[in-house]
Amino acid sequence: MARLGVTWWLGGLSFTRTPRGTRDLVPPYSEAFRYVELKLLETFTLWGYREVRTPLFEYLESLSRGVGRGLVQSMFKAQDDDGRLIAFRAEMTAPVARLVGSKMLKESMPLRLCYVSNVVRFKERYPGYPRELWQAGVELIGCRGVEADAEVISLMLRALDELGLRDVKVDVGHAGIFKRLLALAKLADDEVERVKGFVSMKDSTGLKRVLRGSGCSEEVVKAFEAVCEVRGLKVLDDVLSLVGDEGVAELAEEVKLLFKLLRYNGFQDKVSLDLGLIRDLDYYTGIIFEPYTPAFGSALGGGGRYDDLIASFVGEEVPATGFALVVDYLLEAVGVEAIARRLNEKKRVIIVPMSYESYQEALSRARALRARGVIAELHLVGDLEGARAKAERTNATLEVVR
């Protein structure tokens, strides 16, 4: 009984529904969706990024490089006709890294690539969340310097601004510093997971309990507490004065330089440092970041540096950084109505031929309008009433051809 759900009772037909977490898009939603995609691609293109496309499904072993167990478990999988496991992409960085590693290493570096692609998950991140999303992103490949991180963060802010999102804030963290601190704490694997969990909830009570429980020095405990609670560049000095580790010191300089470069772009009020920022993908090695706007309840996307991922495909070390924005979230943050209004500014004409004798005249009028960039729609022959109603509803001008 439970398997049937309530569909039968409500009188619905199961074959007209789409699976949980998927949806159909109809106008004006679908048009607004395309508008966001095109607007993002336009900005990416102006910064020198060129579009790539990768297969919807690939071998599981390629898609699972570096992404972490959680994401691998949530991928849709199937068996190919030769028995190998294939999976549907759940994010775009691993596919692009595979593509670059296998086919594009001969190109002159740095390589700038972008994409707009759908990604799917078998298990959603949270009950009621979508299982299919569209990601628009860029990858900047072959540049180790922090100027690359500054470029992708700036580009992301620029692209969001072009969409009309003026109040975006970006939080910046550093996967390398966090990993270094974890190494200093010498934790067991399950303790690492717990520490990550507590830091991502900013729960310093729980955090301190785990660290003290595993016998960490008081300096390390305090350093993690600072990571959890202190926002802004100040945390770098706080952490360094506690642990005085050379590795951390070097990475801290990198972060300071990044913020200096972002200031050159005028983004000082948009970015803030939060070393407690944790992204749920394993491949990050350096600076990581997430954009937020008050108009949407979670991050709009995110990104960061992944210097070892391409090497895991080809053995050759290729540094890289990038980000992905979730188009579905952006649409919600900007508002479909706001975009639909922008799109509706285009003139629209409905032509109604009153008889087959006037049909040729109607066709030539439509052709002339379209040549001028006006949307021209031919209505059913002789249906003046229907045409009038439709014109009124769609805010179009009516042209009757007798």
Add this chain to the structure above:
Amino acid sequence: MRPLRMAISNKGRLHKPSLELLARAGFPIGEGLRSYVVKVNGLEVVLARAADIPIYVHFGAVDLGITGHDLVLEKEADVYELLDLGFGWCKMIVAVPEESPINSVYDLPRVSRVATSFPRIASSYFERLGLSVEVVEVEGAVEIAPRLGLADAIVDLATTGATLRENRLKEIAVVLEASARLICNKVSFRAREREIASLVERLRVSR
């Protein structure tokens, strides 16, 4: 911009201490309120079910909330826990009938059934121990499940142990200990950083 919004529990064991904390921090709200939203000194207080608060905060319907740590975990809400408020302490335990020969979770039948209103916490708890347990979700009166033969054991909250004794149950393991937390939406935390920081400070000193 709209005032900061905070959800607190509208009944149950977290209700009164939450009201008292807010009053000490300078946001006095009369008791016995019927309405869902109260404005007090520039703060919008939303009265909601404790179990729904993690979801409200997760989706940003409210910026902040006071609810149990256990509920944040159960709802798998992606939120910040900014303060341990100290009150509302409770522990989540595994219990079986008093007369049962079972004295530890490892004595449970190889394939057993557990009734709980915390299915996610219970499942991951037994999974971590490597025990195969079927979890049955019930909304309330979990304690009667073993008597009815619905389950071999229960996972439920126990503050004093009185309810357990009344229902002739004994505790065989502690799943977790939890207290009330101030939780915060991750976007609000950034978008309204200063306002939230000062509110958190007021609550911190009034604890």
